[in-house]
Amino acid sequence: MKKLMFLLRKEFRQIRRNTFLSRAIIAVPLLQMLLLVPAVTFEMKNIDLAVTDNDHSPASRELISRLSGSSFFRICATPQNYMQADALLLAGDADMVLIIPDDFSEGLAGATTPRLQVLADAVNATTAQLGWSYLVSVVRDYNRDVIISSGAAPSAIPGINVSPRFWYNPSLNYKYYMLPGILVILITAIGLMMCGLNLVREKETGTSEQMNVTPVKKWELIASKVIPFFIIGLFDLALGLTVGWIVFNIPFEGSLLLFFACAAIFLVAVLGLALFFSTMASTQQQFLFVAFFFVMIFVLMSGIFTPTESMPRWAQQFNLVNPVAYLMRINRMVMLKGSGFNDIARDMGALAILAVTFITFAIWAYRKRA
Amino acid sequence: MAFVKKEFLHIFRDYRTLIILFALPAAQILIFGYAVRTDLTNASLAVLDNAHDEVSNELILKLDASEFFDIRYHLTSYDEIDPAFKKGQIKAAIIFPEDFAGRLTREGNAAVSIIADGSEANNANLVTGYTTAILNDYSAGLTKQLTSAMPVIVPEVKMYFNPNLESHFMFVPGVITLILILISALMTSVTIVREKEFGSMEVLLVSPLKPWQIIVGKVAPYFFLSLVNVIVILLLAWFVFGLPVKGSIALLIAECMLYILLGLSIGILISASVQKTENAMFISFLGLMLPTLLLSGFIFPIENMPKAYDYVSLVLPPRWFVEIIRSIMIKGAGFSYIWKETLILVVMTLFFMFLSAKKFKVRLGEGGK
Numbered sequence: 001m002k003k004l005m006f007l008l009r010k011e012f013r014q015i016r017r018n019t020f021l022s023r024a025i026i027a028v029p030l031l032q033m034l035l036l037v038p039a040v041t042f043e044m045k046n047i048d049l050a051v052t053d054n055d056h057s058p059a060s061r062e063l064i065s066r067l068s069g070s071s072f073f074r075i076c077a078t079p080q081n082y083m084q085a086d087a088l089l090l091a092g093d094a095d096m097v098l099i100i101p102d103d104f105s106e107g108l109a110g111a112t113t114p115r116l117q118v119l120a121d122a123v124n125a126t127t128a129q130l131g132w133s134y135l136v137s138v139v140r141d142y143n144r145d146v147i148i149s150s151g152a153a154p155s156a157i158p159g160i161n162v163s164p165r166f167w168y169n170p171s172l173n174y175k176y177y178m179l180p181g182i183l184v185i186l187i188t189a190i191g192l193m194m195c196g197l198n199l200v201r202e203k204e205t206g207t208s209e210q211m212n213v214t215p216v217k218k219w220e221l222i223a224s225k226v227i228p229f230f231i232i233g234l235f236d237l238a239l240g241l242t243v244g245w246i247v248f249n250i251p252f253e254g255s256l257l258l259f260f261a262c263a264a265i266f267l268v269a270v271l272g273l274a275l276f277f278s279t280m281a282s283t284q285q286q287f288l289f290v291a292f293f294f295v296m297i298f299v300l301m302s303g304i305f306t307p308t309e310s311m312p313r314w315a316q317q318f319n320l321v322n323p324v325a326y327l328m329r330i331n332r333m334v335m336l337k338g339s340g341f342n343d344i345a346r347d348m349g350a351l352a353i354l355a356v357t358f359i360t361f362a363i364w365a366y367r368k369r370a
Numbered sequence: 371m372a373f374v375k376k377e378f379l380h381i382f383r384d385y386r387t388l389i390i391l392f393a394l395p396a397a398q399i400l401i402f403g404y405a406v407r408t409d410l411t412n413a414s415l416a417v418l419d420n421a422h423d424e425v426s427n428e429l430i431l432k433l434d435a436s437e438f439f440d441i442r443y444h445l446t447s448y449d450e451i452d453p454a455f456k457k458g459q460i461k462a463a464i465i466f467p468e469d470f471a472g473r474l475t476r477e478g479n480a481a482v483s484i485i486a487d488g489s490e491a492n493n494a495n496l497v498t499g500y501t502t503a504i505l506n507d508y509s510a511g512l513t514k515q516l517t518s519a520m521p522v523i524v525p526e527v528k529m530y531f532n533p534n535l536e537s538h539f540m541f542v543p544g545v546i547t548l549i550l551i552l553i554s555a556l557m558t559s560v561t562i563v564r565e566k567e568f569g570s571m572e573v574l575l576v577s578p579l580k581p582w583q584i585i586v587g588k589v590a591p592y593f594f595l596s597l598v599n600v601i602v603i604l605l606l607a608w609f610v611f612g613l614p615v616k617g618s619i620a621l622l623i624a625e626c627m628l629y630i631l632l633g634l635s636i637g638i639l640i641s642a643s644v645q646k647t648e649n650a651m652f653i654s655f656l657g658l659m660l661p662t663l664l665l666s667g668f669i670f671p672i673e674n675m676p677k678a679y680d681y682v683s684l685v686l687p688p689r690w691f692v693e694i695i696r697s698i699m700i701k702g703a704g705f706s707y708i709w710k711e712t713l714i715l716v717v718m719t720l721f722f723m724f725l726s727a728k729k730f731k732v733r734l735g736e737g738g739k
Contacts, residue, residue, distance in 0.1 A: 125540070130499070167488055169491060332489050336488075
């Protein structure tokens, strides 16, 4: 135990002396919080809508002014014909084109079926779908008002009034949604990347072989390499959380203790991965690629910005061994919903099993190799 | 030439890195193509039906029948909603008030409330959007029955470039951009700095090779590797998703070459400016990978970000490159639509080449002392 304390002191001193590493420990959480959190958003702002009005009637003008009056659309151009509209979409200058045919107002008066033609740039499928549904809802409202004002319909047209409410995040602030997820990425980066690079560096420069011939035991050596990053990971989590709290005013509903306990379990799993990857790589470059490869897969599959329910079965099964997916869920539940221990016990238990498995396996692999 | 060959051998010997270099794009394409869906299916819902009349029953069946939702819980009181959210069992709860059908027919207006889990903002948006659409459809049907004589506007939509609304149309160009930066800038800078760190660069410098020959020898294999990778990604996208290159393939490859050159010159610049492998990696990661992931608009649309990000991304190469790739691959746009973006990339490439050439000379001068 005494030997371990000496080794730990040595490790910390080395980390402190390494100006780059010690700067990164402070800078990475700050950068991630301040740069990433405001950037990652699916919040839709204005859709650039181009309108070709072939009707030139009061009715078509009223519809256009309703569209531009809604908060979703910005009328960006008025192409004269189909060709011009096509070019606008191709150049990416408009997201959507609305073409009002020349018999629109006649149709509205009852002569024919009034039609509207919409061309949407669907390269981004989600934006296209949302934009289309906004447009339909504006048109429906307009239609309803036309029918009512014509007086031909019974005064009460049955309509269902849908009133959505959002609990735990009433204004649907995307920052609240992304911040817990970014915190997971933060500790993954610290635990996996920094710790692993540090381990491989020793191997590369040959100092780990020197350590192997000293009377220091294997487990002491491993512990001395891993524990500093465990502490740094928790420290950075606290730092990131503080920044999120001060800058973005993120609410914290649940128990801080539970939050850090889960993060600690997660860190053990991640450090196990770092240890394991370090046995596979002989240069820092190799390690970086291996680690990047897995982090990428873990994070993308974890549901950080997409619903995990829509994933196919195999992907959901993969998430059973994906520590990032567990912490992603736990963080959001604890931070935003104030879920207690009973609510997340299953996820926490599964994460703990993963952590124990990973670290045991990694230590076994490390002993065999080094 | 022998020197280039030696560098090739170096790379091929490191088979682990090589495997990753090809596995990474393949895995990404598969994940983005199959696993990461931005739409919502089978979302778990709870219903609190205080009405129990035929309209509310019909609506519940309609919701359950849609591919978006699975009604898993039938609640009996308002207080059950919060625990269900806290356990993460449901995405939203839908509440029908008492006497729902009566109000709908008598007063013509009945309210349904949706309570969505705002902690997952994205899902919350989709759930309320889909539910509203289904309920609106129902009431539009009622309207039509009552006012059959009245004109109902029929809007028709044509989804351009992506008629089936596939989400991987967004991702393939992004994956190409990411891989190109990874290989051309990150790998090059790390390899050169490594040589510097281990002192083998100095050995090369005293050899009869001219500095530019050394550089060309170092980067040529990566140029080649990047190009092969692009082709692999394109083939994968084509065979797995049936996503062919709509525009000219020659133009696409030419633009990729330009971008690889740009990446390589950035890589050389980084390697000339730092002394340690770690630093090169962190600079490449923070300065290249992160902006590529974030600010190229390949996952998160730039339009939605705060204005400042929009301006910052203007000076970043990936933004323009993703635009180019997307235009050629998906929209089938010709050169006349992307000359502006191409010109910007050319200027950036020249700028970085000039800068790295200058920087490298200085370094060599010091090394020669």
